[in-house]
Amino acid sequence: MKTKYFLYARKSTEDEERQVMSIEAQLVELEEYAKREKLEIIERFIESKSAKKPGREIFNKMVAKINESNEAVGLLAWHPDRLARNSVDGGQIIYLIDTGKLVSLRFPTFWFEPTPQGLFMLQVAFGQSKYYSDNLSENVKRGMRQKLRRGEWTDLAPLGYLNNAKTRNIEPDPTKARVISKAFEEFNQGRHTLESLAERLKFLGVASKTGKRLCKAVIKHMLSNPIYTGLIVHNGETYEGKFQPIVSRATFESVQRILKDRAKPRKSKKSHNFPFVGLLRCGECGAAITAQYAHGNGGTYRYYRCTKRLGHCSQRHLREDLLATQLKEELSKVALCQDWTEKMRAQVDVWEKEQTQVSKSFAQNLEVKIEETEEKLDKLVNAFLNGTIEKETYLIKKDERVKLKTELLERKRDFGRKGNNWIEPLRGWINDACHAEKLASSEDYYEIKALVEKIGTNRRLLDRKIILDFKKPFDLIPLYKSGYDKKVLAENKLKNLTSLPKIPPSQIWSGRADSNR
Numbered sequence: 001m002k003t004k005y006f007l008y009a010r011k012s013t014e015d016e017e018r019q020v021m022s023i024e025a026q027l028v029e030l031e032e033y034a035k036r037e038k039l040e041i042i043e044r045f046i047e048s049k050s051a052k053k054p055g056r057e058i059f060n061k062m063v064a065k066i067n068e069s070n071e072a073v074g075l076l077a078w079h080p081d082r083l084a085r086n087s088v089d090g091g092q093i094i095y096l097i098d099t100g101k102l103v104s105l106r107f108p109t110f111w112f113e114p115t116p117q118g119l120f121m122l123q124v125a126f127g128q129s130k131y132y133s134d135n136l137s138e139n140v141k142r143g144m145r146q147k148l149r150r151g152e153w154t155d156l157a158p159l160g161y162l163n164n165a166k167t168r169n170i171e172p173d174p175t176k177a178r179v180i181s182k183a184f185e186e187f188n189q190g191r192h193t194l195e196s197l198a199e200r201l202k203f204l205g206v207a208s209k210t211g212k213r214l215c216k217a218v219i220k221h222m223l224s225n226p227i228y229t230g231l232i233v234h235n236g237e238t239y240e241g242k243f244q245p246i247v248s249r250a251t252f253e254s255v256q257r258i259l260k261d262r263a264k265p266r267k268s269k270k271s272h273n274f275p276f277v278g279l280l281r282c283g284e285c286g287a288a289i290t291a292q293y294a295h296g297n298g299g300t301y302r303y304y305r306c307t308k309r310l311g312h313c314s315q316r317h318l319r320e321d322l323l324a325t326q327l328k329e330e331l332s333k334v335a336l337c338q339d340w341t342e343k344m345r346a347q348v349d350v351w352e353k354e355q356t357q358v359s360k361s362f363a364q365n366l367e368v369k370i371e372e373t374e375e376k377l378d379k380l381v382n383a384f385l386n387g388t389i390e391k392e393t394y395l396i397k398k399d400e401r402v403k404l405k406t407e408l409l410e411r412k413r414d415f416g417r418k419g420n421n422w423i424e425p426l427r428g429w430i431n432d433a434c435h436a437e438k439l440a441s442s443e444d445y446y447e448i449k450a451l452v453e454k455i456g457t458n459r460r461l462l463d464r465k466i467i468l469d470f471k472k473p474f475d476l477i478p479l480y481k482s483g484y485d486k487k488v489l490a491e492n493k494l495k496n497l498t499s500l501p502k503i504p505p506s507q508i509w510s511g512r513a514d515s516n517r
Contacts, residue, residue: 003039003074004073005073006044007027029078045059054089056089074102075105076107079110080125098119150242151241152241153227153232158170170243171243172246177246180206184228184255185251187255223256240409276291277289279449279452281461282306289304289307302319303319324448328439328440330456331452341433352423366411377398436455452468455470
């Protein structure tokens with residue numbers, strides 16, 4: 001009786017087999033081979049899946065049909081590696097030949113006969129296929145480990161970065177990197193939830209491929225990804241990335257704390273638009289200030305009042321627009337006019353140039369510490385390779401050393417860019433004070449709340465009046481405006497209203513000026 005054949009063609013979707021013939025090419029070659037050899041094909045099985053692991057659906061379906069067939073059949077494929085690249089599937093083919101269910105295997109590129117010698121050669125072919133797959137996998141893993149050691153990103157660039165084909169690494173996207181940095185800063189300031197941050201990113205041009213806003217899972221992954229600080233975490237091991245970070249380490253760690261605090265938020269059936277909730281506490285009993293809607297005078301209004309959860313409280317409610325007016329009055333106390341702002345920014349630029357020269361010696365000390373950290377890293381790796389420390393201890397110590405080195409490098413970059421670490425906070429203070437002047441006449445209640453939280457502490461509501469203390473160094477600005485006499489100004493180390501403080505700027509930001517006030 002003439003043997004009938006099953007035809008099997010497979011092409012893996014994985015990159016490691018990209019050089020193998022396509023399924024279309026295999027079918028053409030096999031059809032021509034069958035016609036030339038006068039083979040009758042009764043069924044064709046076509047599959048696009050890797051054969052590295054058992055579990056291919058089409059292959060298993062073909063094996064089941066061979067087992068169920070009342071007649072012995074043959075099998076036609078381009079090469080033995082199309083049938084199996086693992087020991088389980090290869091063993092099934094050999095067992096079908098041993099039991100007589102499979103009487104013929106035909107390959108255009110490989111000779112086989114169902115004899116002991118033929119079975120031996122088939123086993124060798126399957127073994128070679130498995131060896132090729134295993135060896136290629138190890139080569140790929142080894143290449144990835146080497147790229148990681150060199151600080152190179154091994155995958156598609158994350159959001160905010162671009163793949164550079166020349167350097168085979170990633171680099172910040174000129175536009176999206178600034179957007180990501182701004183997103184981290186605003187989230188760190190408490191101005192966003194995950195949903196509102198997604199809307200903000202969409203407004204700034206960062207959205208999904210379909211133009212919709214990014215989902216919360218993507219936003220959370222972005223905020224939790226250490227890649228933006230210049231660190232690569234792969235299989236639980238941390239590597240130093242040789243690419244420019246987008247976010248400072250201090251901002252990233254602060255964002256992680258915020259995400260952790262929000263991990264189990266209180267469930268709410270309905271969200272309300274109360275911008276000042278969470279800003280104040282009751283000045284009488286210390287309870288939180290909540291908000292509610294109320295109807296009156298032909299409209300609906302928002303009111304803020306004490307929750308009275310800590311006991312009896314005599315405080316009454318306050319309408320939102322009146323509360324906003326008081327907050328804007330508080331902002332006006334720390335507001336700097338445009339003329340002052342320009343003069344102060346010019347002076348900061350002068351200080352920055354002076355401090356750049358002074359900080360060179362500090363940068364040299366940082367360089368020494370970086371070299372020492374690199375030496376300790378090398379010793380740690382050698383100790384692990386020599387087997388003197390366990391892998392778990394090695395990973396913990398390496399993670400500490402890599403993070404320390406990254407922190408030192410970031411401090412070095414800061415000194416090279418800023419001159420010293422008080423310049424940027426001083427410039428930010430000036431910008432916030434200038435922003436306060438704009439918000440004093442604004443109706444953006446969320447922006448007002450964010451700035452009040454930033455500059456004010458011990459914020460209370462008592463007898464429908466807002467009471468707060470200004471944080472240092474924002475408390476210096478009201479001193480300029482208060483009209484103190486020269487003796488008081490001298491005691492506080494301040495000049496007249498049109499000049500800057502006598503207090504060294506570096507002491508203002510370190511807190512050492514308090515003892516002289």
